[in-house]
Amino acid sequence: MPNLPKKFNDCLREKGLRLTTQRAVIARLALSRASHFTADDLLLWAREKDKGISRATVYRTLSLLTDLELLEGLDFGDGRLCYEPAEGRNHHDHLVCRQCGSITEFHCEAIEELQCEVADKLDFKVEHHSLKIYGICKDCSRRTEDDERR
Amino acid sequence: MPNLPKKFNDCLREKGLRLTTQRAVIARLALSRASHFTADDLLLWAREKDKGISRATVYRTLSLLTDLELLEGLDFGDGRLCYEPAEGRNHHDHLVCRQCGSITEFHCEAIEELQCEVADKLDFKVEHHSLKIYGICKDCSRRTEDDERR
DNA sequence: GTGATTGCAAAAAGTTTGCAAACTC
């Protein structure tokens, strides 16, 4: 089990907040994920470690971690928020498959640069951005071709 | 008051659907907007024309218009969907001001092309995409500078 | 007249909040 990032501890102390066992469990799980997850996922994982953890505490901790910029919120438009660790990862965008719901990350430096250029031209100060490409993923289109061949 | 697009009428007939007064009121209002709006905005406008229109009918008509691709749904991540007319407009992306909430449209052909290239490389069939740049708009940063000058 | 559509109210689904009890520092 990875340690809690020093920053989490520091931020808590700095703001006079307390490191409770629930916060530790939830933060450790959330910050060690390799990819995005929902509040509900996190609640289930947390309850494996500690039966009593409540949904409210998960939501409160998620919002704390997002405020500290240790997590990033992602909205894939399915009516609930996803989260992923923000530290130690490069920015990336997402391909969302409309058929199987899978989400693939990608990164394109040229797109990032163009975005900044465009925003600059409009005197808009960029803080962050979100690019999602919706369509059909490799596996699903292969599956569809197979079906049609029959 | 603009006429209903012929396509709306045709699609209704084709699918055996009926042109009710409520649908006409709602569709006319929705399709004549220059920019994005919420279901609740539309309900208020519709009720100015016809007191009795229900929220459910607004939602049902929005979903009908979206299916017919006369409206496009936009998710700015504030927990509710926005819509804007999809016909007769070019695709565009959005700058979202974190301070005043204003939304500015822009279009960059080079970014569009790069998106297709990236997706192609990953064997992903693009259907549509959504690019949102979050930050501070021209007016808000000017306002902040003025405040600091005092 | 027949079957689509409406309005209403209730249901969903995800998230937030008030409060008393429990816990951290």
Added chain:
DNA sequence: GAGTTTGCAAACTTTTTGCAATCAC
């Protein structure tokens, strides 16, 4: 001990749905 945090349940927000009454064709 003081003050934060928790769990619970209820509240909230946006959107969807079941159903009987109504309306378009």
